[in-house]
Amino acid sequence: MNPRISQQFEFIREIDRLKSVLRHTKPIGLDRRENSAEHSWHVILMAITLAEYAKEPIDLLSVVKMLALHDLVEIDAGDTFHYAKSSTEGLQEKEIAAAKRIFALLPADQSTEFFELWTEFENRQTPESKFAHCVDRIAAFWLNIGNQGGTWTDHQIELDLIIQKNQHAYEGSEMVWEAAKEMVADFFKARENPS
Amino acid sequence: MNPRISQQFEFIREIDRLKSVLRHTKPIGLDRRENSAEHSWHVILMAITLAEYAKEPIDLLSVVKMLALHDLVEIDAGDTFHYAKSSTEGLQEKEIAAAKRIFALLPADQSTEFFELWTEFENRQTPESKFAHCVDRIAAFWLNIGNQGGTWTDHQIELDLIIQKNQHAYEGSEMVWEAAKEMVADFFKARENPS
Numbered sequence: 001m002n003p004r005i006s007q008q009f010e011f012i013r014e015i016d017r018l019k020s021v022l023r024h025t026k027p028i029g030l031d032r033r034e035n036s037a038e039h040s041w042h043v044i045l046m047a048i049t050l051a052e053y054a055k056e057p058i059d060l061l062s063v064v065k066m067l068a069l070h071d072l073v074e075i076d077a078g079d080t081f082h083y084a085k086s087s088t089e090g091l092q093e094k095e096i097a098a099a100k101r102i103f104a105l106l107p108a109d110q111s112t113e114f115f116e117l118w119t120e121f122e123n124r125q126t127p128e129s130k131f132a133h134c135v136d137r138i139a140a141f142w143l144n145i146g147n148q149g150g151t152w153t154d155h156q157i158e159l160d161l162i163i164q165k166n167q168h169a170y171e172g173s174e175m176v177w178e179a180a181k182e183m184v185a186d187f188f189k190a191r192e193n194p195s
Numbered sequence: 196m197n198p199r200i201s202q203q204f205e206f207i208r209e210i211d212r213l214k215s216v217l218r219h220t221k222p223i224g225l226d227r228r229e230n231s232a233e234h235s236w237h238v239i240l241m242a243i244t245l246a247e248y249a250k251e252p253i254d255l256l257s258v259v260k261m262l263a264l265h266d267l268v269e270i271d272a273g274d275t276f277h278y279a280k281s282s283t284e285g286l287q288e289k290e291i292a293a294a295k296r297i298f299a300l301l302p303a304d305q306s307t308e309f310f311e312l313w314t315e316f317e318n319r320q321t322p323e324s325k326f327a328h329c330v331d332r333i334a335a336f337w338l339n340i341g342n343q344g345g346t347w348t349d350h351q352i353e354l355d356l357i358i359q360k361n362q363h364a365y366e367g368s369e370m371v372w373e374a375a376k377e378m379v380a381d382f383f384k385a386r387e388n389p390s
Contacts, residue, residue, distance in 0.1 A: 001374050001377050001378070002374070005245075005248070005370065005371070005374045006374070008244050008245060009337075009374065009378065011244060012237075012240070012241055012244060012337060013223070013337045013341065015237070015240060016222055016223045016237065016337060016338065016341070017223070018233075018236075019222040019225065019229065019233045019237075020222065020224075020225055027211055027214040027215065028208070028211045028212070029215075030214065030215055034214065035233060037232075037233035037236045037237065038213075038214045038230060038232035038233040038236065040236045041213075041232045041233065041235045041236035041239070041263065042207075042210070042211065042214075042232065044236070044239060044259070044263050045207070045210060045263045045264070046207055048259075048260055048263060049203050049206060049207060049301070049305070050200075050203060053200070060256060061255060061256040061259070064239070064243075064256070064259050065243055068236065068239050068240045068243060069240070106244070110244070142204075142207060142208045142211060143211065146208065146211070175200065176200070179196050179197070179200045179201070179204065182196050183196070183204065
């Protein structure tokens with residue numbers, strides 16, 4: 001096999017491990033935690049579906065690439081709960097090391113491209129990375145609402161904190177963020193005042 | 196919430212169910228079956244990684260969209276084992292009905308776009324759909340090889356049948372198909388002649 005495609009095949013084998021990285025949320029109605037691979041698929045299709053609402057013009061293929069890659073570092077560094085109270089000190093260094101190790105499986109040009117896409121996502125400075133973060137931030141909303149509050153209920157997380165922790169989603173799309181906030185607010189309202 | 200985004204949000208909630216559709220393969224080293232959502236993520240990243248080998252020029256964003264959508268019909272119609280000996284009569288009608296139901300959750304223009312992309316994938320006539328099929332066909336190769344033969348061993352499927360059943364992958368990329376065949380042939384050779 002030619003060495004270039006052989007390296008790419010090795011990368012494809014390695015990334016399969018993302019299917020064993022567990023998040024805190026559960027898919028709607030399922031009694032198991034969601035893994036980061038299926039989550040990545042879900043946010044990709046969210047981005048495709050909601051692209052028209054991006055705050056600035058975006059290259060949707062770049063957004064999709066970022067979302068396909070964004071969680072790969074968790075293969076080494078694990079998933080971090082978004083509302084974690086404990087310290088995440090040292091996490092960034094761990095994630096950078098993970099990105100370097102995993103992308104180094106690829107041919108040099110592609111390794112550089114993927115590392116730059118991952119860094120662009122992390123830095124949240126471009127229209128594409130802001131929009132990618134927007135869908136990534138709200139993805140858990142559907143799951144928790146569909147699971148009677150899910151991790152919000154488990155960890156006694158209230159509406160104010162959810163909005164505070166995720167409001168940078170508006171940088172990617174005000175339309176999407178406003179609609180997502182409304183969906184969550186309606187859920188909390190219905191929970192407090194069951195009809 | 197405006198009605199358009201409300202429909203799109205409903206679609207995003209509905210497609211979460213793909214996480215509960217189980218395939219026959221298992222992720223490498225895991226004692227559970229792979230679901231169609233995490234599989235969809237894996238083939239998307241395969242397509243991004245291997246796009247340079249497409250037999251004809253492709254619009255990679257279209258390929259990714261097709262792969263993100265291609266298995267949604269399984270929410271209603273279930274996954275069909277690729278080497279199934281039993282009849283798949285009526286399956287196509289079930290899948291068309293599923294596509295219509297699921298995409299109808301979306302605003303009309305987007306419903307039409309997604310249905311057309313899904314139909315394009317199914318018909319395998321365009322460079323994009325041929326390339327999407329190519330990665331979809333070989334995705335199980337890494338999983339089965341990483342699991343001591345996996346479903347091939349379980350169902351006594353030999354090299355000849357694997358090649359015969361998947362060789363239309365070459366329509367999307369001869370380079371990728373040749374390399375994938377070599378990988379599988381090496382696995383069977385090593386299994387027959389353990390060193």
